[in-house]
Amino acid sequence: MNTKKTMLGGDTIRQAAKQAIVKLDPRIMFRNPVMFVVEIGFVITLLLCIFPDAFGGTVPRWFNITTTVILLFTVLFANFAEALAEGRGKAQADSLKKTKQDITARKWVNGSVKQVSSSDLKKGDVVIVPAGEMIPGDGEVIEGLASVDESAITGESAPVIKEAGGDFSSVTGGTKVVSDQIKVRITADQGESFLDRMIVLVEGAERQKTPNEIALNTVLVSLTIIFLVVVVTLPFYSDFLQIQMEVPILIALLVCLIPTTIGGLLSAIGIAGMDRVTQFNVLAMSGKAVEASGDINTIILDKTGTITFGNRMASEFISAAGHKNSDTACWAAISSLKDETPEGRSVLELIKKLGHSYDEKLADGGEFIEFRAETRMSGINLKDGRQVRKGAVDAVKKWVLSQGGSVPKDLESNSDAIASAGGTPLAVAVDDTIYGLIYLKDTVKPGMRERFEQMRRMGIKTIMCTGDNPLTAATIAREAGVDDFIAESKPEDKIAVIRREQAEGKLVAMTGDGTNDAPALAQADVGIAMNSGTVAAKEAANMVDLDSDPSKIIEVVAIGKQMLMTRGALTTFSIANDIAKYFAIIPAMFMLAVPEMGALNIMKLDSPVSAILSALIFNAVIIPLLIPLAIKGVAYKPMSSNRLLSRNLLIYGLGGILVPFAGIKLIDLAVHHWV
Numbered sequence: 001m002n003t004k005k006t007m008l009g010g011d012t013i014r015q016a017a018k019q020a021i022v023k024l025d026p027r028i029m030f031r032n033p034v035m036f037v038v039e040i041g042f043v044i045t046l047l048l049c050i051f052p053d054a055f056g057g058t059v060p061r062w063f064n065i066t067t068t069v070i071l072l073f074t075v076l077f078a079n080f081a082e083a084l085a086e087g088r089g090k091a092q093a094d095s096l097k098k099t100k101q102d103i104t105a106r107k108w109v110n111g112s113v114k115q116v117s118s119s120d121l122k123k124g125d126v127v128i129v130p131a132g133e134m135i136p137g138d139g140e141v142i143e144g145l146a147s148v149d150e151s152a153i154t155g156e157s158a159p160v161i162k163e164a165g166g167d168f169s170s171v172t173g174g175t176k177v178v179s180d181q182i183k184v185r186i187t188a189d190q191g192e193s194f195l196d197r198m199i200v201l202v203e204g205a206e207r208q209k210t211p212n213e214i215a216l217n218t219v220l221v222s223l224t225i226i227f228l229v230v231v232v233t234l235p236f237y238s239d240f241l242q243i244q245m246e247v248p249i250l251i252a253l254l255v256c257l258i259p260t261t262i263g264g265l266l267s268a269i270g271i272a273g274m275d276r277v278t279q280f281n282v283l284a285m286s287g288k289a290v291e292a293s294g295d296i297n298t299i300i301l302d303k304t305g306t307i308t309f310g311n312r313m314a315s316e317f318i319s320a321a322g323h324k325n326s327d328t329a330c331w332a333a334i335s336s337l338k339d340e341t342p343e344g345r346s347v348l349e350l351i352k353k354l355g356h357s358y359d360e361k362l363a364d365g366g367e368f369i370e371f372r373a374e375t376r377m378s379g380i381n382l383k384d385g386r387q388v389r390k391g392a393v394d395a396v397k398k399w400v401l402s403q404g405g406s407v408p409k410d411l412e413s414n415s416d417a418i419a420s421a422g423g424t425p426l427a428v429a430v431d432d433t434i435y436g437l438i439y440l441k442d443t444v445k446p447g448m449r450e451r452f453e454q455m456r457r458m459g460i461k462t463i464m465c466t467g468d469n470p471l472t473a474a475t476i477a478r479e480a481g482v483d484d485f486i487a488e489s490k491p492e493d494k495i496a497v498i499r500r501e502q503a504e505g506k507l508v509a510m511t512g513d514g515t516n517d518a519p520a521l522a523q524a525d526v527g528i529a530m531n532s533g534t535v536a537a538k539e540a541a542n543m544v545d546l547d548s549d550p551s552k553i554i555e556v557v558a559i560g561k562q563m564l565m566t567r568g569a570l571t572t573f574s575i576a577n578d579i580a581k582y583f584a585i586i587p588a589m590f591m592l593a594v595p596e597m598g599a600l601n602i603m604k605l606d607s608p609v610s611a612i613l614s615a616l617i618f619n620a621v622i623i624p625l626l627i628p629l630a631i632k633g634v635a636y637k638p639m640s641s642n643r644l645l646s647r648n649l650l651i652y653g654l655g656g657i658l659v660p661f662a663g664i665k666l667i668d669l670a671v672h673h674w675v
């Protein structure tokens with residue numbers, strides 16, 4: 001993203017400090033019940049500063065004032081954490097808004113160009129965008145090919161090729177054509193463009209609490225209510241015991257006991273998690289999607305372009321017995337004349353390189369058959385009635401047999417040889433005759449094996465789904481080290497796999513870019529569409545990868561996991577913390593009334609008043625101290641959930657108990673001179 005480098009500078013901190021005060025508004029605070037209770041406590045102690053006798057108490061005024069100040073800062077610190085987490089998104093949104101400007105568009109009306117403002121464009125309008133001009137709205141290229149500078153959105157300066165038809169046809173408003181000219185059909189109305197949605201997303205204006213966050217919030221609110229009831233009923237017992245319990249001390253006790261640490265940091269953790277995904281150039285449509293990615297059990301990846309480089313290039317023609325290579329090459333060429341897929345183009349390039357010649361006129365007046373994932377073939381029906389096809393070997397075999405043809409004896413062994421080397425064999429046929437094979441070479445991306453190994457350690461199963469034949473699939477699967485693979489899969493098979501996994505209670509992630517991936521992307525719990533992909537894919541998915549790097553799903557999962565872990569770790573820490581504060585404060589309270597209870601003062605704190613204030617100060621300052629951890633996330637190493645859980649319980653549970661003992665003791669040593 002173009003503001004990728006935004007750091008937490010002085011300006012961001014100043015803005016966040018200002019926001020922390022704005023957020024004191026009870027109508028905003030209300031949304032965070034734990035901190036809202038602290039704010040009410042603050043209001044009560046503030047009133048006590050002014051009317052010290054309101055509850056007939058005997059607490060000195062300076063104690064009320066000190067408590068009031070500490071409570072105010074407790075709330076401010078929590079607000080500051082949230083504002084700081086929001087800050088980066090706001091800065092990013094501001095710079096995106098600058099990209100979004102009104103420009104003059106060349107609308108195509110009845111065969112001529114009419115100049116209109118980009119803000120007047122509607123869905124379905126067609127515009128012409130020549131080199132050097134900005135694309136006035138989201139759309140699909142319907143004619144032409146151009147290189148487009150998308151740096152305004154992706155931060156990536158190298159232009160990308162956009163062309164009509166296929167999986168690279170979608171363009172985004174606000175990006176710039178750098179060469180050639182394209183005709184674009186607008187696909188989004190004003191205010192609903194990708195840039196508009198992106199601004200809303202990074203700004204976090206529409207952030208909704210995720211299911212896990214809501215669940216955790218419910219627990220925190222329940223704890224708060226329980227402690228509230230305990231603290232409110234305490235005076236009745238103490239009356240009975242003839243101990244005087246002062247209201248400000250009860251408030252201090254309550255604030256120390258309720259989970260303020262996690263209550264104060266919870267929303268910052270969620271916002272920062274989404275922000276980390278954004279910094280990584282992935283746009284998550286909801287926090288829920290980021291969270292779900294942390295719980296993913298199964299990842300569906302396609303082979304070509306994700307696990308392999310995907311520039312499957314024709315590298316050799318292997319003719320079936322009785323046919324000449326020049327004939328195979330000729331028919332391969334004829335079948336590829338209008339095949340705009342990389343595979344199709346590479347066939348023509350290979351023929352040129354090998355110096356074969358063919359009669360292009362054969363194709364005149366013929367009907368081109370585009371490649372489709374369903375048929376796994378492409379070709380042409382010639383004017384003279386002959387039908388030429390190339391495609392997946394099993395598909396071509398079936399097609400030839402259905403016309404009464406036969407399969408050459410050596411076809412199988414030749415195609416198996418290609419497939420066992422990880423290549424893709426395409427058979428070339430005319431009517432009932434198979435001429436031979438095209439060897440498409442592809443290579444597994446480096447480092448894939450390590451990545452899948454990492455996934456396995458996280459307990460995630462990887463399934464490769466490919467339209468390719470079982471032997472090629474097996475070779476690539478073995479080479480890349482995926483757990484499972486499904487070969488000869490059609491688009492609907494991908495959905496079937498996802499449904500099957502989901503039926504077993506698993507959360508499934510998938511990446512894709514084609515229109516035929518859209519249903520599966522929608523079905524998956526986490527669907528990541530490539531920005532280069534089709535509009536349909538992007539609309540079906542709940543994340544869009546601006547860099548169009550399908551293997552990024554692995555990092556997205558890591559970020560999601562890290563977010564869940566950070567939340568878990570800080571919850572553990574917060575609750576363990578409260579237990580420790582309980583041991584500091586309860587003995588102190590009773591010591592105030594019954595000095596003999598001094599034996600309970602296991603922390604050897606200076607005085608009851610100093611103990612209570614120290615606990616309260618610790619309770620406040622622990623929030624800003626943990627902001628970096630909440631925003632950056634806890635350190636994360638891929639390992640199984642169970643091991644992670646026990647490791648975190650140990651670090652953050654034990655730490656949560658020990659740190660406050662040390663902290664409160666230190667604060668006590670520092671403040672006891674004054675109290």
Ligand SMILES: Nc1ncnc2c1ncn2[C@@H]1O[C@H](COP(=O)(O)OP(=O)(O)OP(=O)(O)O)[C@@H](O)[C@H]1O
Binds near residue numbers: 303373376390469
């Ligand atoms: N341009 C083409 N013309 C004819 N056949 C093709 C063409 N491109 C691919 N094929 C054949 O169709 C099969 C399915 O292609 P598809 O793109 O659906 O899946 P894939 O690219 O092999 O797998 P993945 O799902 O991993 O991308 C390919 O394995 C190949 O045999």
Ligand SMILES: [K+]
Binds near residue numbers: 256258261578619
């Ligand atoms: K607390």
Ligand SMILES: [Mg+2]
Binds near residue numbers: 302304
């Ligand atoms: Mg493919």
